[in-house]
Amino acid sequence: MEPITPAAEAKKVMLSGIQPSGNLHLGNYLGAVKNWAELADQFDCYYFMADLHSITVRQDPKALRARTLELLALYIACGLDPEKNTLFIQSHVHEHAELAWVLNCYTMFGELSRMTQFKDKSAKNSDNINAGLFAYPALMAADILLYQPDFVPVGQDQKQHCELTRDIAIRFNNLYGSTFKVPEPYIPKVGARVMSLSTPTSKMSKSDPNGCVFLMDTPEDISRKFKRAVTDSDTENCVRYAPAEKPGVANLMSIYSSVTGKTFEEIEKEFDGMGYGKFKPAVGDAVVETLRPIREEAQRILADKAYLQQVYTDGAQRATYVARKTLRKVYKKVGFIEKPF
Ligand code: TRP
Numbered sequence: 001m002e003p004i005t006p007a008a009e010a011k012k013v014m015l016s017g018i019q020p021s022g023n024l025h026l027g028n029y030l031g032a033v034k035n036w037a038e039l040a041d042q043f044d045c046y047y048f049m050a051d052l053h054s055i056t057v058r059q060d061p062k063a064l065r066a067r068t069l070e071l072l073a074l075y076i077a078c079g080l081d082p083e084k085n086t087l088f089i090q091s092h093v094h095e096h097a098e099l100a101w102v103l104n105c106y107t108m109f110g111e112l113s114r115m116t117q118f119k120d121k122s123a124k125n126s127d128n129i130n131a132g133l134f135a136y137p138a139l140m141a142a143d144i145l146l147y148q149p150d151f152v153p154v155g156q157d158q159k160q161h162c163e164l165t166r167d168i169a170i171r172f173n174n175l176y177g178s179t180f181k182v183p184e185p186y187i188p189k190v191g192a193r194v195m196s197l198s199t200p201t202s203k204m205s206k207s208d209p210n211g212c213v214f215l216m217d218t219p220e221d222i223s224r225k226f227k228r229a230v231t232d233s234d235t236e237n238c239v240r241y242a243p244a245e246k247p248g249v250a251n252l253m254s255i256y257s258s259v260t261g262k263t264f265e266e267i268e269k270e271f272d273g274m275g276y277g278k279f280k281p282a283v284g285d286a287v288v289e290t291l292r293p294i295r296e297e298a299q300r301i302l303a304d305k306a307y308l309q310q311v312y313t314d315g316a317q318r319a320t321y322v323a324r325k326t327l328r329k330v331y332k333k334v335g336f337i338e339k340p341f
Pocket of ligand 1: 019158
C-alpha cells in the first residue's frame, strides 16, 4: 500500500510513538495527542504503538496486547483519523528491529550510558537492567530515521533521545554519504504541560495514579480525583493564577483553560469569591464532559475488532513501504549483499 502522500507532492513528515506500557492520560491528551489531530492536513504523519520499547521492562503479555489495542482505539477517538494519518503497531514493521541492530553498531557505549532515562529506569528496575533497556535509544533512532521525518513531536523528557538520534544520523551520513534526514524535535507551542493533581510540582504520570486522570476513567473517578486535587497550603482560598505560589491552582486553571478555551482572566472572574470548593468540581465536570465522547468512541471502536484490524493492517502496509526503502539503502551502504527475492 502506497503512503498517504505520494512523494511527488511531498508534505513535511512528522512521526511519533507512544509506549503501550501504561494507559493514556489527560497529560498525554492535552499535551500531545489533541494537537497532533490538527497537524494531519499540514504534515504527513506517522504514529505508532511502541510495543518493542515496552518490553524493556517486564510486561504481562495479555495486558500488553489489550493496552496496545486500547491505545490505537484512543488515538482514533482523540481525532487521529486513520485515513489521514498512518497509525501502526511498531512490531508489525520488522524494519524497526533490523535498523535498530545496524544503528547499535554506530551508537557508543558512552553515549548510551549518559541517557538520563536509562539511569532513572535502571534505578527503578534494578533487578532487570537488560541490554534492551540500555540500547533503547538506538531503537528509537531507528523508529525515527526509517521515515526520514522533518519533525519528531515529543515531550521534554525525550529531547535527549532525539538529540542522540541526530548525532547517530550525522555520524552515519558522514561515513556513508547522505542517507538519513536529520530531524528536529518538535515541541508544540500550544499544548498544556499537565501536572499531577496530587503533587502539582511534578508532571502528571501513570506512576502516581491518584494524581493522574486516565482517558478511560469513569466520570465518577474523574470527579473524585478533581475533588481531592491539591490546591495550596495557604488559606487564601481564591482562584488566582500564580504558578510559583499556587502550583495546584495554576494547574487546575490551565486544565480548565485547555478544555474550555477560556483565558486565565476569564476563569478568575468566573470563580471570583467562590473558593476552591466550587472551583475543583467545576474543573472536574468540564474534564468529564471533554473525555466522555472520547471514552465512548474508544469503547465503540474497541468492540469493533475487525475495524481495528483493518486500521493497523493498512497502517503497517503504508509504514512498511517507506521503511523498506530506507532499510535497503542502509544495508547497501554498509556492504550487505542485496537480497535477490
Ligand atoms: N521513547 C518514547 C517515550 O517513551 C516513545 C518512542 C519510541 C518514540 N520511539 C519513538 C517517540 C520515536 C518519538 C519517536 O515516550
